[in-house]
Amino acid sequence: MNTQSAPSPQFYLTAPAACPYLPNETERKVFTHLVGPRASDMNDLLTQGGFRRSQNIAYRPACEACRACVSVRILAHEFSPARSMRRIQALNSDIVGTETAARPSAEQFALFRAYLDDRHQKGGMSDMSSLDYAVMIEDTHVNTRVIEYRVRTEGSGIGGTRGELVACALTDLMGDGLSMVYSFFNPKLDRRSLGTFMILDHIRRAHTMGLPHVYLGYWVKGSRKMDYKTRFQPQEHLMATGWERYTPERTPPLDT
The missing domain is CATH 3.40.630.30 (Gcn5-related N-acetyltransferase (GNAT))
Structure with a gap:
Protein backbone atom coordinates (compact mmCIF):
# COMPACT_ATOMS: atom_id res chain seq x y z
CA MET A 1 0.00 0.00 0.00
CA ASN A 2 1.23 3.48 -0.82
CA THR A 3 1.66 5.40 2.44
CA GLN A 4 2.91 8.65 0.94
CA SER A 5 0.79 11.63 1.94
CA ALA A 6 -0.93 13.50 -0.88
CA PRO A 7 -1.33 17.31 -1.03
CA SER A 8 -5.03 16.82 -0.29
CA PRO A 9 -6.97 13.69 0.68
CA GLN A 10 -8.81 11.63 -1.91
CA PHE A 11 -12.26 10.41 -0.95
CA TYR A 12 -14.01 7.22 -2.06
CA LEU A 13 -17.55 5.85 -1.76
CA THR A 14 -18.39 2.31 -0.70
CA ALA A 15 -21.02 0.14 -2.36
CA PRO A 16 -24.43 -0.15 -0.63
CA ALA A 17 -24.61 -2.67 2.23
CA ALA A 18 -27.12 -3.67 4.89
CA CYS A 19 -27.39 -1.14 7.71
CA PRO A 20 -26.16 -2.57 11.04
CA TYR A 21 -28.40 -0.27 13.08
CA LEU A 22 -31.80 0.08 11.38
CA PRO A 23 -33.76 -2.80 9.80
CA ASN A 24 -34.57 -2.73 6.09
CA GLU A 25 -32.08 0.08 5.47
CA THR A 26 -28.86 0.18 3.47
CA GLU A 27 -25.74 2.18 4.16
CA ARG A 28 -22.90 3.72 2.19
CA LYS A 29 -19.77 5.36 3.52
CA VAL A 30 -17.38 7.97 2.20
CA PHE A 31 -13.79 7.34 3.29
CA THR A 32 -10.20 8.44 2.90
CA HIS A 33 -6.78 7.23 4.06
CA LEU A 34 -5.08 8.74 7.13
CA VAL A 35 -1.39 8.35 6.34
CA GLY A 36 1.79 10.40 6.36
CA PRO A 37 3.01 13.27 8.53
CA ARG A 38 -0.29 15.20 8.25
CA ALA A 39 -2.43 12.29 9.41
CA SER A 40 -3.05 13.63 12.94
CA ASP A 41 -4.07 17.08 11.71
CA MET A 42 -6.33 15.51 9.11
CA ASN A 43 -7.85 13.20 11.72
CA ASP A 44 -8.66 16.19 13.92
CA LEU A 45 -10.29 18.05 11.05
CA LEU A 46 -12.29 15.08 9.80
CA THR A 47 -13.43 14.00 13.28
CA GLN A 48 -14.69 17.53 13.90
CA GLY A 49 -16.57 17.14 10.60
CA GLY A 50 -18.30 13.92 11.62
CA PHE A 51 -15.82 11.25 10.49
CA ARG A 52 -14.67 8.28 12.54
CA ARG A 53 -11.34 6.44 12.41
CA SER A 54 -10.84 2.72 11.81
CA GLN A 55 -7.16 1.81 11.50
CA ASN A 56 -5.76 4.17 8.85
CA ILE A 57 -9.17 4.96 7.37
CA ALA A 58 -11.44 7.91 8.19
CA TYR A 59 -15.07 7.37 7.21
CA ARG A 60 -18.53 8.77 7.64
CA PRO A 61 -22.02 7.70 6.53
CA ALA A 62 -23.08 8.85 3.06
CA CYS A 63 -26.50 7.22 2.77
CA GLU A 64 -28.71 8.59 0.01
CA ALA A 65 -32.06 8.62 1.81
CA CYS A 66 -31.14 8.50 5.51
CA ARG A 67 -29.47 10.88 7.96
CA ALA A 68 -30.03 8.84 11.10
CA CYS A 69 -26.34 8.60 12.11
CA VAL A 70 -25.48 11.70 14.15
CA SER A 71 -22.00 12.49 15.47
CA VAL A 72 -21.91 13.05 19.24
CA ARG A 73 -19.40 14.82 21.45
CA ILE A 74 -19.60 15.48 25.19
CA LEU A 75 -18.78 18.93 26.59
CA ALA A 76 -16.23 17.78 29.15
CA HIS A 77 -15.78 21.11 30.96
CA GLU A 78 -19.50 21.43 31.66
CA PHE A 79 -20.19 17.81 32.51
CA GLY A 210 -7.80 21.01 29.29
CA LEU A 211 -9.54 19.45 26.30
CA PRO A 212 -13.17 20.47 25.73
CA HIS A 213 -14.61 17.37 24.05
CA VAL A 214 -14.99 13.61 24.23
CA TYR A 215 -16.10 12.18 20.88
CA LEU A 216 -18.38 9.12 21.15
CA GLY A 217 -18.96 8.36 17.49
CA TYR A 218 -22.47 8.02 16.06
CA TRP A 219 -25.84 8.00 17.75
CA VAL A 220 -28.81 6.58 15.86
CA LYS A 221 -32.23 7.54 17.14
CA GLY A 222 -34.30 4.39 17.41
CA SER A 223 -31.30 2.10 17.91
CA ARG A 224 -31.54 0.92 21.51
CA LYS A 225 -27.91 -0.18 21.70
CA MET A 226 -26.87 3.44 21.07
CA ASP A 227 -29.32 5.12 23.45
CA TYR A 228 -26.76 5.22 26.28
CA LYS A 229 -24.73 7.87 24.45
CA THR A 230 -27.31 10.58 25.12
CA ARG A 231 -27.01 10.03 28.90
CA PHE A 232 -23.83 12.11 29.04
CA GLN A 233 -25.01 15.70 29.17
CA PRO A 234 -24.34 18.34 28.08
CA GLN A 235 -23.38 17.22 24.61
CA GLU A 236 -23.43 18.46 21.04
CA HIS A 237 -24.69 16.80 17.88
CA LEU A 238 -23.35 17.57 14.41
CA MET A 239 -26.25 18.85 12.33
CA ALA A 240 -26.50 20.37 8.85
CA THR A 241 -25.59 23.81 10.24
CA GLY A 242 -22.76 22.59 12.50
CA TRP A 243 -22.44 21.41 16.08
CA GLU A 244 -25.58 22.10 18.10
CA ARG A 245 -26.34 21.56 21.77
CA TYR A 246 -28.65 18.59 22.24
CA THR A 247 -31.63 18.40 24.57
CA PRO A 248 -32.68 14.79 25.28
CA GLU A 249 -36.33 13.85 24.95
CA ARG A 250 -36.07 11.26 27.71
CA THR A 251 -33.53 9.54 29.92
CA PRO A 252 -32.27 6.37 28.19
CA PRO A 253 -31.07 3.36 30.19
CA LEU A 254 -27.50 2.88 31.34
CA ASP A 255 -26.90 -0.33 29.40
CA THR A 256 -23.30 0.12 28.33
Whole structure:
Protein backbone atom coordinates (compact mmCIF):
# COMPACT_ATOMS: atom_id res chain seq x y z
CA MET A 1 0.00 0.00 0.00
CA ASN A 2 1.23 3.48 -0.82
CA THR A 3 1.66 5.40 2.44
CA GLN A 4 2.91 8.65 0.94
CA SER A 5 0.79 11.63 1.94
CA ALA A 6 -0.93 13.50 -0.88
CA PRO A 7 -1.33 17.31 -1.03
CA SER A 8 -5.03 16.82 -0.29
CA PRO A 9 -6.97 13.69 0.68
CA GLN A 10 -8.81 11.63 -1.91
CA PHE A 11 -12.26 10.41 -0.95
CA TYR A 12 -14.01 7.22 -2.06
CA LEU A 13 -17.55 5.85 -1.76
CA THR A 14 -18.39 2.31 -0.70
CA ALA A 15 -21.02 0.14 -2.36
CA PRO A 16 -24.43 -0.15 -0.63
CA ALA A 17 -24.61 -2.67 2.23
CA ALA A 18 -27.12 -3.67 4.89
CA CYS A 19 -27.39 -1.14 7.71
CA PRO A 20 -26.16 -2.57 11.04
CA TYR A 21 -28.40 -0.27 13.08
CA LEU A 22 -31.80 0.08 11.38
CA PRO A 23 -33.76 -2.80 9.80
CA ASN A 24 -34.57 -2.73 6.09
CA GLU A 25 -32.08 0.08 5.47
CA THR A 26 -28.86 0.18 3.47
CA GLU A 27 -25.74 2.18 4.16
CA ARG A 28 -22.90 3.72 2.19
CA LYS A 29 -19.77 5.36 3.52
CA VAL A 30 -17.38 7.97 2.20
CA PHE A 31 -13.79 7.34 3.29
CA THR A 32 -10.20 8.44 2.90
CA HIS A 33 -6.78 7.23 4.06
CA LEU A 34 -5.08 8.74 7.13
CA VAL A 35 -1.39 8.35 6.34
CA GLY A 36 1.79 10.40 6.36
CA PRO A 37 3.01 13.27 8.53
CA ARG A 38 -0.29 15.20 8.25
CA ALA A 39 -2.43 12.29 9.41
CA SER A 40 -3.05 13.63 12.94
CA ASP A 41 -4.07 17.08 11.71
CA MET A 42 -6.33 15.51 9.11
CA ASN A 43 -7.85 13.20 11.72
CA ASP A 44 -8.66 16.19 13.92
CA LEU A 45 -10.29 18.05 11.05
CA LEU A 46 -12.29 15.08 9.80
CA THR A 47 -13.43 14.00 13.28
CA GLN A 48 -14.69 17.53 13.90
CA GLY A 49 -16.57 17.14 10.60
CA GLY A 50 -18.30 13.92 11.62
CA PHE A 51 -15.82 11.25 10.49
CA ARG A 52 -14.67 8.28 12.54
CA ARG A 53 -11.34 6.44 12.41
CA SER A 54 -10.84 2.72 11.81
CA GLN A 55 -7.16 1.81 11.50
CA ASN A 56 -5.76 4.17 8.85
CA ILE A 57 -9.17 4.96 7.37
CA ALA A 58 -11.44 7.91 8.19
CA TYR A 59 -15.07 7.37 7.21
CA ARG A 60 -18.53 8.77 7.64
CA PRO A 61 -22.02 7.70 6.53
CA ALA A 62 -23.08 8.85 3.06
CA CYS A 63 -26.50 7.22 2.77
CA GLU A 64 -28.71 8.59 0.01
CA ALA A 65 -32.06 8.62 1.81
CA CYS A 66 -31.14 8.50 5.51
CA ARG A 67 -29.47 10.88 7.96
CA ALA A 68 -30.03 8.84 11.10
CA CYS A 69 -26.34 8.60 12.11
CA VAL A 70 -25.48 11.70 14.15
CA SER A 71 -22.00 12.49 15.47
CA VAL A 72 -21.91 13.05 19.24
CA ARG A 73 -19.40 14.82 21.45
CA ILE A 74 -19.60 15.48 25.19
CA LEU A 75 -18.78 18.93 26.59
CA ALA A 76 -16.23 17.78 29.15
CA HIS A 77 -15.78 21.11 30.96
CA GLU A 78 -19.50 21.43 31.66
CA PHE A 79 -20.19 17.81 32.51
CA SER A 80 -21.48 16.85 35.93
CA PRO A 81 -22.29 13.17 36.53
CA ALA A 82 -25.83 12.17 37.44
CA ARG A 83 -26.46 10.28 40.69
CA SER A 84 -26.48 6.92 38.89
CA MET A 85 -23.12 7.76 37.32
CA ARG A 86 -21.63 8.70 40.66
CA ARG A 87 -22.71 5.29 41.94
CA ILE A 88 -20.88 3.66 39.02
CA GLN A 89 -17.76 5.70 39.79
CA ALA A 90 -17.91 4.62 43.44
CA LEU A 91 -18.50 0.98 42.50
CA ASN A 92 -15.36 1.05 40.33
CA SER A 93 -13.15 3.02 42.71
CA ASP A 94 -10.86 -0.04 42.84
CA ILE A 95 -10.11 0.20 39.09
CA VAL A 96 -7.05 2.01 37.77
CA GLY A 97 -6.78 3.19 34.17
CA THR A 98 -3.27 3.25 32.71
CA GLU A 99 -2.45 4.88 29.38
CA THR A 100 -0.09 2.82 27.22
CA ALA A 101 1.29 2.92 23.69
CA ALA A 102 -0.93 1.48 20.95
CA ARG A 103 0.47 -2.03 21.19
CA PRO A 104 -1.62 -5.21 21.34
CA SER A 105 -1.15 -7.97 23.90
CA ALA A 106 -2.42 -11.51 24.32
CA GLU A 107 -4.21 -10.41 27.49
CA GLN A 108 -6.04 -7.66 25.63
CA PHE A 109 -7.03 -10.01 22.84
CA ALA A 110 -8.43 -12.59 25.26
CA LEU A 111 -10.63 -9.89 26.81
CA PHE A 112 -11.59 -8.61 23.35
CA ARG A 113 -12.67 -12.09 22.23
CA ALA A 114 -14.70 -12.66 25.40
CA TYR A 115 -16.47 -9.35 24.80
CA LEU A 116 -17.24 -10.09 21.14
CA ASP A 117 -18.41 -13.63 21.85
CA ASP A 118 -20.83 -12.37 24.50
CA ARG A 119 -22.05 -9.06 23.05
CA HIS A 120 -21.48 -9.15 19.28
CA GLN A 121 -21.70 -12.74 18.07
CA LYS A 122 -23.26 -11.70 14.75
CA GLY A 123 -21.41 -8.40 14.31
CA GLY A 124 -18.95 -7.50 11.60
CA MET A 125 -16.01 -8.05 13.99
CA SER A 126 -17.16 -11.43 15.30
CA ASP A 127 -14.56 -13.49 13.43
CA MET A 128 -11.54 -11.29 14.15
CA SER A 129 -8.31 -13.17 14.82
CA SER A 130 -5.38 -12.12 16.99
CA LEU A 131 -3.71 -10.75 13.86
CA ASP A 132 -6.82 -8.73 13.00
CA TYR A 133 -6.83 -7.33 16.52
CA ALA A 134 -3.16 -6.40 16.30
CA VAL A 135 -3.82 -4.51 13.06
CA MET A 136 -6.78 -2.69 14.64
CA ILE A 137 -4.54 -1.44 17.43
CA GLU A 138 -1.27 -0.79 15.61
CA ASP A 139 -2.37 0.40 12.15
CA THR A 140 -2.53 4.09 12.96
CA HIS A 141 -0.67 7.18 11.82
CA VAL A 142 -2.29 9.43 14.43
CA ASN A 143 -1.71 10.01 18.14
CA THR A 144 -3.37 6.86 19.50
CA ARG A 145 -3.24 5.28 22.95
CA VAL A 146 -4.61 2.18 24.65
CA ILE A 147 -6.02 2.75 28.13
CA GLU A 148 -6.01 -0.45 30.19
CA TYR A 149 -8.35 -0.69 33.17
CA ARG A 150 -7.25 -3.06 35.93
CA VAL A 151 -8.54 -3.94 39.37
CA ARG A 152 -6.18 -2.50 41.96
CA THR A 153 -4.45 -5.20 44.02
CA GLU A 154 -1.98 -5.20 46.86
CA GLY A 155 1.50 -4.78 45.47
CA SER A 156 0.36 -3.35 42.12
CA GLY A 157 2.73 -0.90 40.56
CA ILE A 158 6.45 -0.94 39.89
CA GLY A 159 7.77 -4.36 40.73
CA GLY A 160 4.38 -5.62 41.87
CA THR A 161 1.73 -7.89 40.44
CA ARG A 162 -0.59 -6.26 37.93
CA GLY A 163 -4.27 -6.53 38.68
CA GLU A 164 -6.85 -8.21 36.47
CA LEU A 165 -7.50 -6.52 33.13
CA VAL A 166 -11.24 -5.81 33.00
CA ALA A 167 -11.59 -3.20 30.25
CA CYS A 168 -9.69 -1.45 27.44
CA ALA A 169 -10.21 1.64 25.33
CA LEU A 170 -8.50 2.52 22.05
CA THR A 171 -8.39 6.31 22.12
CA ASP A 172 -7.16 9.07 19.80
CA LEU A 173 -5.65 12.18 21.38
CA MET A 174 -6.82 15.17 19.35
CA GLY A 175 -6.23 18.89 19.54
CA ASP A 176 -9.71 19.53 20.95
CA GLY A 177 -10.50 16.32 22.79
CA LEU A 178 -10.37 12.56 23.11
CA SER A 179 -11.99 10.31 20.53
CA MET A 180 -13.06 6.89 21.80
CA VAL A 181 -12.34 4.74 18.76
CA TYR A 182 -13.29 1.39 20.32
CA SER A 183 -13.75 0.01 23.82
CA PHE A 184 -14.46 -3.40 25.29
CA PHE A 185 -14.75 -4.99 28.72
CA ASN A 186 -15.31 -8.19 30.68
CA PRO A 187 -18.94 -9.07 29.90
CA LYS A 188 -19.27 -11.07 33.14
CA LEU A 189 -18.93 -7.88 35.18
CA ASP A 190 -22.29 -6.35 34.20
CA ARG A 191 -22.81 -5.01 37.69
CA ARG A 192 -19.86 -2.64 37.25
CA SER A 193 -21.28 -0.91 34.10
CA LEU A 194 -17.74 -0.74 32.72
CA GLY A 195 -18.77 0.84 29.41
CA THR A 196 -20.25 3.81 31.26
CA PHE A 197 -17.29 3.92 33.62
CA MET A 198 -14.81 4.21 30.72
CA ILE A 199 -16.74 7.13 29.23
CA LEU A 200 -16.78 8.87 32.62
CA ASP A 201 -13.04 8.29 32.92
CA HIS A 202 -12.44 9.79 29.47
CA ILE A 203 -14.47 12.86 30.44
CA ARG A 204 -12.32 13.22 33.54
CA ARG A 205 -9.13 12.80 31.52
CA ALA A 206 -10.21 15.36 28.91
CA HIS A 207 -11.10 17.88 31.61
CA THR A 208 -7.76 17.34 33.37
CA MET A 209 -5.90 17.82 30.06
CA GLY A 210 -7.80 21.01 29.29
CA LEU A 211 -9.54 19.45 26.30
CA PRO A 212 -13.17 20.47 25.73
CA HIS A 213 -14.61 17.37 24.05
CA VAL A 214 -14.99 13.61 24.23
CA TYR A 215 -16.10 12.18 20.88
CA LEU A 216 -18.38 9.12 21.15
CA GLY A 217 -18.96 8.36 17.49
CA TYR A 218 -22.47 8.02 16.06
CA TRP A 219 -25.84 8.00 17.75
CA VAL A 220 -28.81 6.58 15.86
CA LYS A 221 -32.23 7.54 17.14
CA GLY A 222 -34.30 4.39 17.41
CA SER A 223 -31.30 2.10 17.91
CA ARG A 224 -31.54 0.92 21.51
CA LYS A 225 -27.91 -0.18 21.70
CA MET A 226 -26.87 3.44 21.07
CA ASP A 227 -29.32 5.12 23.45
CA TYR A 228 -26.76 5.22 26.28
CA LYS A 229 -24.73 7.87 24.45
CA THR A 230 -27.31 10.58 25.12
CA ARG A 231 -27.01 10.03 28.90
CA PHE A 232 -23.83 12.11 29.04
CA GLN A 233 -25.01 15.70 29.17
CA PRO A 234 -24.34 18.34 28.08
CA GLN A 235 -23.38 17.22 24.61
CA GLU A 236 -23.43 18.46 21.04
CA HIS A 237 -24.69 16.80 17.88
CA LEU A 238 -23.35 17.57 14.41
CA MET A 239 -26.25 18.85 12.33
CA ALA A 240 -26.50 20.37 8.85
CA THR A 241 -25.59 23.81 10.24
CA GLY A 242 -22.76 22.59 12.50
CA TRP A 243 -22.44 21.41 16.08
CA GLU A 244 -25.58 22.10 18.10
CA ARG A 245 -26.34 21.56 21.77
CA TYR A 246 -28.65 18.59 22.24
CA THR A 247 -31.63 18.40 24.57
CA PRO A 248 -32.68 14.79 25.28
CA GLU A 249 -36.33 13.85 24.95
CA ARG A 250 -36.07 11.26 27.71
CA THR A 251 -33.53 9.54 29.92
CA PRO A 252 -32.27 6.37 28.19
CA PRO A 253 -31.07 3.36 30.19
CA LEU A 254 -27.50 2.88 31.34
CA ASP A 255 -26.90 -0.33 29.40
CA THR A 256 -23.30 0.12 28.33
